Amino acid sequence: GGENVYPAEVERALSTCPGIAEAAVFGLPDETWGQVVAAALVTTNAPPSNAELATFIDAHLARHKRPRQIVFVDSLPHTAGGKLDRCALSTLTARLRPFDVERG
Helix, strand or coil: CCCCCCHHHHHHHHHCCCCEEEEEEEEEEECCCEEEEEEEEEECCCCCCHHHHHHHHHHHCCHHHCCCEEEEECCCCECCCCCECHHHHHHHHHHCEECCCCCC
């Protein structure tokens, strides 16, 4: 869609949401926009409800940076050096579900 989205920026924002311990953001192919934002989220003991997450995202991220697909996971893949393993995130695509900020 001509807009740049930097995963680290979106990850930082999502990680500040109450109930989110860690976030990984990646692009998914999309026929209309080229790519859309997807997010894998690790929750704390008190995860946010869909409505709380939608309200947070709406308040903290520009429309083109908002995740359109999400998945909740127990942990994110990391390399031996402790960095987020972005290549391994593709294994999560089958578990993604649509997420609409307007409806949660």
